[in-house]
Amino acid sequence: MRVIFLDTVFEGLEKAFVLIFSLDREVLSITIFTLKITGTATIISIAIALPLALLLTLRDFPGRRFIISLANLGMGLPPTVVGLWVSLMLWRSGPFGKLGIMYTPAAMVIAQTVISTPIILALSTAALQQIDKKLRWHIMALGATPLQMLFLMLKEARYSLMAAIMAGFGGAISEVGASMMVGGNIQGYTRVLTTAIVLETSRGHFDMALALSFILILLAYAATLWLTLLQQRRYRNVYY
Amino acid sequence: MRFFKKPWLLASAMLVLVFAVFLSGCGGKGAKSAQTEASTSGSGAANQEGSTAPAPENRELILSTTTSTQDSGLLDVLIPLFEKNTGYRVKPIAVGTGQALAMGEKGDADVMLVHAPESEMALVEKGAAINRQLVMHNDFIIVGPASDPAGIRNAQDSVDAFKAIAEKQALFVSRGDDSGTNKKELEIWKKAGIEKPEGKWYQSTGQGMGATLDVASEKAAYTLTDRGTYLAKKEKLQLEILKEGDPSLLNIYHVMQTNPDYVKKTNPNAARMINAEGAKAFVDFMVDEKTQKIIGEFGKDKFGQPLFFPDAGKDESSLGK
Structure with a gap:
C-alpha cells in the first residue's frame, strides 16, 4: 500500500513539473481562468464589503450589530450551501432563470462573491474597529474632511485589511462545491482548478489531479507569502 | 516620488492593475473566441458535402x-x-x-x-x-477483494451473489447517491429478498463511482460498478471482477x-x-x-x-x- 502511495505521489510530482514547465495549454488556461474568476469575485466583494465595513465602524444605527453577526456567521458559510441556493435562483425554473447565466462564468463569480464578501466584511470591520478611537478624534480635531478621515482610517488598518482581502480570495479560490454546482465544470468554459481536481481524481488520473493541486497550493502560497513579506517589512522598519 | 516609498501602496496599485488586465482580457478573449468558434463551425458545416447546417438561432x-x-x-x-x-x-x-x-x-x-x-x-x-x-x-460487474470472503465467484448469478454477501455479512460499499448504479444495486437487493440492506456490513459513500471504488478497495469490500469506471481505475485498485455477464447486470x-x-x-x-x-x-x-x-x-x-x-x-x- 505504501509503495503504491509513494509511486502515485512521485508520478504526480514528475507530471506536475512537466505540465507546469512545458506550459501545458490545458493546465495554463485552467489556472488563468481560475485567477480571473476568483479575482473578479474578490474585487466585487471588496467593493461591497469595504464601504459597508466603514459604515459599520463609523456609524451606529439600528441593526448594526445584527449585520455584523450575520457577517460573522457568513464567514463559515459552507460553499455547497451557497452553490445550492445560487443554483435554485439561477436555474431556468428559478426566479432569475430568465437571465440564462446558469452554467456560465458569471454564475461562478456570483457564487464566489457570496462566499468571499462576508469573510472580507467581517475581518475588515474587526480591523477598522481596532483603530484607537482617540486617533479618530485627533484626526477630526486637526480639521480633516470626512473623505480624508476615511482614507486615513483605511491607511491605518491597511495590513489587516489586506489580510482580510487575502482571506476572502483564499476562501473563494479553494472552494469546490459552489463552482461545481453553478458552473457545471464544463471543459474549456467553466472548469477551475478545484473542479478539475475532483474530475481527474474520479477518473483515476491521480497524476494530473496532483499536478493541478500543486499549482493551487503554489497560488495560495504566493498570495500568503506576498502578504507576509509586506507585513514583516513594516516590523523591520520599526526595529531599524 | 512618495508613491514608491510606500510599498503597500505600490503593491495594492499593482494588484488592482493585474486584476484590471485580467478583467479586460476576460471580455476581449471571450468575444474573440466566440467569433472564431462561430466562423470555424460555419466553415466546418460548409465543408461537409450535402449537410447544410446553418448556425442555429439558439446555440x-x-x-x-x-x-x-x-x-x-x-x-x-x-x-x-x-x-x-x-x-x-x-x-x-x-x-x-x-x-x-x-x-x-x-x-x-x-x-x-x-x-x-x-x-x-x-x-x-x-x-x-x-x-x-x-x-x-x-455492463455492471460485482468487484471485491481477491480473497472473496463470501464466495460469490461460485454464485449462480448476481442475485445469488448478493444473497451470499448478506448472509456472510461481508462488507459491501454502496454509492447511496440515487444514481443509476445505485438504483441498479437496490434492484438486485430487492430480487435477493432484501428490501432495505442495512447493518454494519453495508456502508454508503454518497459519492461517485470512482470515489466509491477507492473506498471499496481500501476497505477490501464488495461493490457494484460499471465496467468502464473499473477498467479506467483498475491499476490503482485492489479489487477483482468476481461476477459478470448476467443479463440483469x-x-x-x-x-x-x-x-x-x-x-x-x-x-x-x-x-x-x-x-x-x-x-x-x-x-x-x-x-x-x-x-x-x-x-x-x-x-x-x-x-x-x-x-x-x-x-x-x-x-x-x-x-x-
Missing part, C-alpha cells in the same frame, strides 16, 4: 448526464463532433442520474443521456420526457428530450428557454450510424476492449441475450 444546449459518461471520457469525443456538425454549443452537466432526470423534468436541461430505464419510463409516462431512444449499453443508456409543453404547465418562463430543436438534433446525432460506430470503438485502444456497446434501433429486451 446553447444543456445536456444533463451521468458521471459515468464524463468519467469514461466518451463525452469528450462525442460532443466536439456534435458541435462541429451542427453549430450548437453543448454544456454537459455530469451529475447523478437522480439530478439529471430532475433537471429534465423541471426544464433546467434540454436533453438527457441517462441509464435508469424504470425512472426514465416514469418521466415518459408523465409526459415530461419525449423522443426517448436507446443509445448503447455497458446490463447498464442501458437512453437519450431523451425535455418536453417544453410539460414544463409550460408549471413554469412558462423555463419552458420558453428550452432548446427543443437542439435537443432533437442531439438525439438524432446519438443514434446516427457514424456516432454509433465511434461509440463501439471507444476505449478499444486503451483497454483492449470497448467500454460501450452501440444499440441504436435495437429492442431493449433483446440486449444481453
